[in-house]
Amino acid sequence: MNKESWEKSAERFFGRAALPEYGPFSLNEERLGLFGDISNQKVLDIGCGSGHSLQYMGNQGAKELWGVDLSTKQIETATKLLSNQQVKVSLVESPMEENPGLPSNYFDIAYSIYALGWTVDLRRTLSNIHNYLKPGGIFIFSWEHPIHDRLTYEESSFTFNKSYNIEGPEYNEAWHNSVIIHHRKLSTYINTLIESGFTIEKVLDDVELPDNKDSDNPSRWYSTQKAQLVPATFIIKAFKK
Structure with missing residues (x-):
């Protein structure tokens, strides 16, 4: 179901949610510097989308x-986007829960920009990523903050209409219920990373608002009014021992 929806909607997301940006109302890589110097590094993008984050890395x-x-x-x-890169480019069509034959203990960096939350099996996906990385390799990912879609704008005010504590698959309202995404608490991401063998270095959910904070429609999925109340994006940096 999710794959079918992405095939229909891919063009709408061309170039969106890609490095150096981490997500709505979040500090970007140019401000955070989480990757450091990536010269001569072998990098793996989980949920690479239109390839713009890989283009940035190149x-x-x-x-x-x-x-x-x-x-x-x-x-x-x-x-097509990466055809002019002067380095090795390898792109694989595969669910992130499955290992499509990627090398083990090979990558210096793995990352996922607004994609990891699509997984239907977080533990298996993180175990795969841990396996792909060299010892000392880093993993950085961003995703919509799990408290963000609990808050809905109704009748001129924001209200909590879903439980933050109840986890599991849900039809996603932002996609007009055409996809299913698992709601997971922030602690679930953190604890599953640890259980998969990662050491966590940073957890970030800082909000950066535009200068004109009241310029958009508060009923939009990502609105400045909502971002003043709860973060839209979180970022985690971890590494393989």
Whole structure:
């Protein structure tokens, strides 16, 4: 169901949610510097989408660019976008829960920009990523903050209409109920990372608001009014021992 929806909607997300941006109302990589110097690094993008994050990594001097994505159309788009890169590019169409034959203990960096939350099996996905990384390799991901979609704008005010504590698969309102995404608490992401063998370095959910805080419609999925109340994005940096 999710794959079918992505094939229909891929063009709408061309270039969106890609490095150096981490997500709505979040500080970007140019401000945070979480990756550091990536010159000559082998990098893996989990949920690579249209390939714009990999393009950013290539422009920053990465040695090899690898990407995995569920969508055929996204892989085709990323292939075209990255065709002029002067380094090795390997793109694989695959669910992130499955290992499509990627090398073990190989990558210096793995990352996922607004994609990891699509997984239907977080533990298996994180175990795969841990396996792909070299000892000392880093993993950075961003995703919509799990408290964000608990809050809805109704009748001129924001209200909590869903439990933060109840986890599991849900139809997603932002996609007009055409996809299913698992709601997970922030602690679930943190604890599953630890259980998968990662050491966590940073957890960030800082909010950066535009200068004109009241310029948009508060009923939008990502509105400045909502961002004044709860973060839209969280970022975690971890590494493999």
